Amino acid sequence: MWRCALPPLLRYPTVDELAARAAALAARHPRDARLRRVGTSRAGTPLWLLSVGHGARQALVVAGPHANEPVGGATVLRLAERALADPRLTEGADATWNLLLCLDPDGLRRNEGWLSGPYSLGRHFRHFFRPGFLEQPEWLPDGADAAALPETRALLRVQDELKPFFQCSLHGVDVGGAFVELTRDLPGLAQRVAHAAARLGIPRELGPYDALYWPGLGPAVHLIPPPHRGDLAAAITEAAVESTWFHPQRHGTVTAIVEAPMWGVPAVEDAARPDDRDAVLRAVSTTLRHDTRVLERLLARVRPGLAGLPDAGRLLAPVDDYLLVCPGLADAWDPRTPDPVRPLPPLRRAHLTALRIAGRRLALRTAGLLHQLVTASGDDPAGALPELDRLIDTWCADYQDGCGARWIPVARQAEYQTRVVRAAFELAARDGAPYPRPGEPDWGTQAAVPMHRE
Incomplete structure (x- = not known):
């Protein structure tokens, strides 16, 4: 049975903890694990790549591409331990696992106000940080040759050096369910996702708003359309932009985006046809318009007092992004303002729940960032803080009471993500190695942390 090489993580690791744990693994396994610096962040933080194994085929796993989605750090450490303990993942697959510990360490540091817990929605959103779209290192709005961020350039160099057959980008969903996005199909992955989610009690998000218009490859698995140039709003809401997801396609790479939820909502898995589709859509779009107007007025009151605040621009950039996209999303979802060019696809109850969650998410993130700016x-x-506190508390209560959002322990989030990454790796490898399959001994039975200790 697989054993932890290091004490189990019951909370999200910080930037410094990630580096320390990776260094400890490399020191403990000097023959099979190597830790090297592959770049430097804008603030001077090293970007560390932990490599396990000596196989000719390269797998690349990227953690922390979005600063507010820290589960990937726990997952890459778990993957490293699994790869060190199970030769089927390295020698048996002729593979080397290359684990980028955190692509945006500067952004992750800004989230350390909530990383260690206690985990509550109010605490999360009051300390939430995610940079503006143009400062997120996976995006290539002007193409790879014009990549502006040092973190982006470092990842591009690693991709072109390794030429991986498989790349995985580890993401997290604050409220909702688990899903996967692929640059090309991996037949059988949807079944593996379903098995892992069921074993760990994690809802699958059958209709995430990110993939609302994307082809489905199976329940909770979606095909990412090829990138195309669009305006900023489309880039933010639809990933309609070149990215590091597609850059390594020139090397034959398949990329998987693996999303794991922090707070799970069972209704995102409801595949039934809704009886009240239009009524729900009207309510969601009306609420989003109302919340946007409230937040725009609050921003107008707050902004004049921020002129001398150091680094206020980094918090205002995502605020401006969210307020930019909200009106267009409300119109796109509203059956009273149909888009003749791109009508809404057929919607299940899962889709309607996901849209309700997404609209509330945009408002909560904006309110949380404004709260941080005022604080x-x-x-x-302007007397904005009491109103922001009231809005955050009310909207978080709606997530809990109206949507049934419930916290998923960090260990379970990371275990789910680990199992899905491994499944995608195996399917991408297609080398006939004797990996255990669902229902066979050893598959998905080695929980890094027993459930009773979560």
Whole structure:
């Protein structure tokens, strides 16, 4: 049976903890694990790549591409331990696992106000940080040759050096369910996702708003359309832009985006046809428009007092992004304002729940960032803080009471993501290695942390 080489993680690791744990693994396994610096962040933080194995076929796993989605750090450490303990993942597959510990360490540091817990929705959103779209390192709005961020350039160099047959980008969903996005089909993955989710009690998100218009490859598995140039709003809401997901396709790479939820909502897995589709869509779009107007007024009151606040621009950039996209999303979802060019696809109850969650997410993130700005300024001449607190508390209560959002322990999030990454790796490898399959001994039975200790 697989054993932990290091004490189990019951919370999200910080940037420094990731580096320390990876260094400890490399020191403990000097023959099979190597840790090297592959770049430096904008703030001077090293970008570390932990490689396990000596196979000719390269797998690349990227953690922390979005600063507010820290589960990937716990997952790459778990993957490293599994690869060190199970030669079928390395020698048996003629593979080397290359694990980028965190692509946006500067952004992850800004989330450390909630990373260690206690985990509550209010605490999460009051300390939430995710940079503006143009500062997120996976995106290539002007193409790879014009990549501006050092983190992006570092990842591109690693991709072109390794030429991986398989790449995985580890993401997290604050509220909702688990799903996967692929640059090309991996037949059989949907069944493996379903098995892992069922074993760990994690809802699958059958209709995520990110993939609303994308082809489905199976329940909770979607095909990412080829990138195309569009305006900023389309880039933010539809990933309609070149990215590091597609860059390594020139090497034959298949990329999997693996999303794991923090707070699970069972209704995102409801595949039934809705009886009240239009009524729900009207309510969701009306609510999003109302919340956007409230937040725009609050921003107008708050912004004048932020002129002298150091680094206010980094918090205002995502605020402006969210307020930019909200009106267009409300129109796109509203049956009273149909888009003749791109009508809504057939919707299940899962889709409607996902849209409700997505609209609330945009409002909560905006309110949380404004709350941080006012708090950091040390003054609230506009009297916005009490109203922001009320909005955050009300909207978080709606997630819990209206949507049934429930916390999923970090260990279970990471275990789910680990199993799905391994499944995608095996399917991408297609080398006939004797990996255990669902229902066979050893498959999915080695929980890194027993459930009773979560």
